[in-house]
Amino acid sequence: MTKTKPRILVVDDEESIREIVSRKMQQCGYECWSAPSADIALELIDDLPFELLIVDILMPGASGIEILRYVQGSYPETAVVLVTAVNDTHTAVEAMKMGAYDYVTKPFNLDALAMTVNRALEKRRLLEENRGYRLHLEDKVREQAEQIERSYNSAIEALVAALDIRDAGTEGHCRRVVDYTLLLAKAMGIEEKSSMWNAIEYGALLHDIGKIGLPDDILRKPGPLNEAEWERVKLHPEQGYRVLQGIPFLRNAAEVVYSHHERFDGTGYPSGLAGDAIPLGARIFAVADAFDAITSARPYRPARPLEDAVEEIERSRGSHFDPKVVEAFLTILPELTANPVEAA
Structure with missing residues (x-):
């Protein structure tokens, strides 16, 4: 069975940044989409499931922080890596407290960015696995509880029937x-x-x-x-x-x-x-x-x-x-x- 490539969205108002980051992500084996603004990015996010976003914090119009806030509320399983200027790391750190996985500063090293993306996707995969295990465990516990209740109910019905007979x-x-x-x-x-x-x-x-x-x-x-x-x-x-x-x-x-x-x-x-x-x-x-x-x-x-x-x-x-x-x-x-x- 063919394994589906992780889908990544690159959001940056600079076309050159979008192009070089998208090319690098494709070389790493990812399906890559791009958006020049937060508004277009939000439309894509609602239309397609993305495993990870690479988002510039400072853009004309809505900022990368607003994208992060929206994704955290609507698609919390999506990982977010932020891109920021060297002199604005404070904003990036605050964004990580909001739920971003990590941040990189401009100008960034593409190999370092790829490593950050790999780690973010691996963490996301582990979280999804843990969630699956937890749901499986909850199902098993619920099944056992229902079985115990059925057993109790059978015993109760038998007691009531015994009293009826007497x-x-x-x-x-x-x-x-x-x-x-x-x-x-x-x-x-x-x-x-x-x-x-x-x-x-x-x-x-x-x-x-x-x-x-x-x-x-x-x-x-x-x-x-x-x-x-x-x-x-x-x-x-x-x-x-x-x-x-x-x-x-x-x-x-x-x-x-x-x-x-x-x-x-x-x-x-x-x-x-x-x-x-x-x-x-x-x-x-x-x-x-x-x-x-x-x-x-x-x-x-x-x-x-x-x-x-x-x-x-x-x-x-x-x-x-x-x-x-x-x-x-x-x-x-x-x-x-x-x-x-x-x-x-």
Whole structure:
């Protein structure tokens, strides 16, 4: 495969300088273009990709410094070598601080200029290689992170499925309540796929994961629980919290799990949190959870109509539920009616 020659642009208002520099660059194996002014140079720079520019600082009209500034902002991968008068090296040094690779002074030695250009292009090549390696590494890290997340998600789905099997009375509840919770979160203005969105999604999916440790005689009991049994059930938010705290990407979701039985007026459990002290994700989940509980069938009762759910949720505004979340819930009622989530 033919290797592409590096493309160089020589910018100088003196035609003789442009000609001798261009000839030298061509002898060194480079494709060389030239421009007599900054305006023409900028047009060429926008039209063609140049690996390197050789630019006179002092020219009529826009200066070489202005070309450097433009290139640094728009084409930072392009190397720039400046040409300056012997008595203006201060400007050249300041330009190097702006990002120029190097400078040469007039009258210059063509061989020395060629060596400077070679070094600049070699540095550019190494920077491009490093950038390629970095992008490759970032891709690999991202792929591994996605693979880890997929593995975690598979494990989470397995845990939820295991809980569904054990708690047959609420089978499918986790998946439905996630859908309702995310509809509410969106109505509350939470950005999709943000860290808060993910915490709410996983928190809703895993809200009852602490029940995995409950014995079957409590979890499957057909009648009402006695006081001791109820106290044991009330431990499941804390137990779920402890499980999720050990998984780095689920730590924010753990806060939702811990607080999903808190009530807005402070009468919930496990900590009796009230108002904004309850994580927003848990306040959103509470309304979604109640809606699903009311409108889904249970072994001991049939599903109740949507109107009953709305009435009960509105009645509990400010006591059980955050009034702002209830308002958001009312705005998504048409969507819930038009696209009901199917029960499992």
